[in-house]
Amino acid sequence: MEKSAADVGTFLEAVAPAVRRRDAGTLLEMMTRVTGESPVMWGPSIIGFGAYHYKYASGREEDAPAAGFSPRKAATTVYLADGTEAYAEQLERLGAHTTGVVCLYLKDLSKVDLGVLEEIVRDSYERSSREGFGIQ
Structure with missing residues (x-):
């Protein structure tokens, strides 16, 4: 994944x-x-904060945001680089959501506990920002 020169504010307005x-x-x-x-x-559609480098077992390497989200039509996707499984306990307390392997899908933030969401984002960011973090 690569950073874009697009303006975050302009993207959000649309x-x-x-x-x-x-x-x-x-x-x-x-x-x-x-x-x-x-x-x-x-x-074109992910707002990221910080970065981490990861390497697959196949040898493929890439950079990605250490924390990020994308406001999609059906739901907002929050990316958790270390995977949603790591947050099973917090996700039980979060409120209305669905998950994928590294994606947390939220249709309406007014229906989730923002304190729990902040805790998840903070923990995921800290883990993914550590040196040597990578998807195996």
């Missing part, structure tokens, strides 16, 4: 529906505060 745009503003503030990093576009 987000639809309105609930995704609202939630994106909340996540932008939260992730900026939690990571201490400035937001950067990664590809």
Whole structure:
């Protein structure tokens, strides 16, 4: 994945529906505060904070944001580089969500516990920012 020169603010202005745009503003503030990093576009639709390098068992290597999200039409995707499984206990307390291997899907932040979400984002960012972190 590569960083983009696209402007985060311009991207967010075009987000639809309105609930995704609202939630994106909340996540932008939260992730900026939690990571201490400035937001950067990664590809055409991911807002990332910091970066980590990973290597697959196949030998393929790539950089990715250490924390990030993408306001998609169906749901906002929060990326957890260390995987959603690591947060099973917190996810039980989070509220309305679904998950993939490294993706947390949120349709409406007003239906989740933002304190729990912040805890998950902070822990994932700290783990993925550590030297030597990688997907095997």
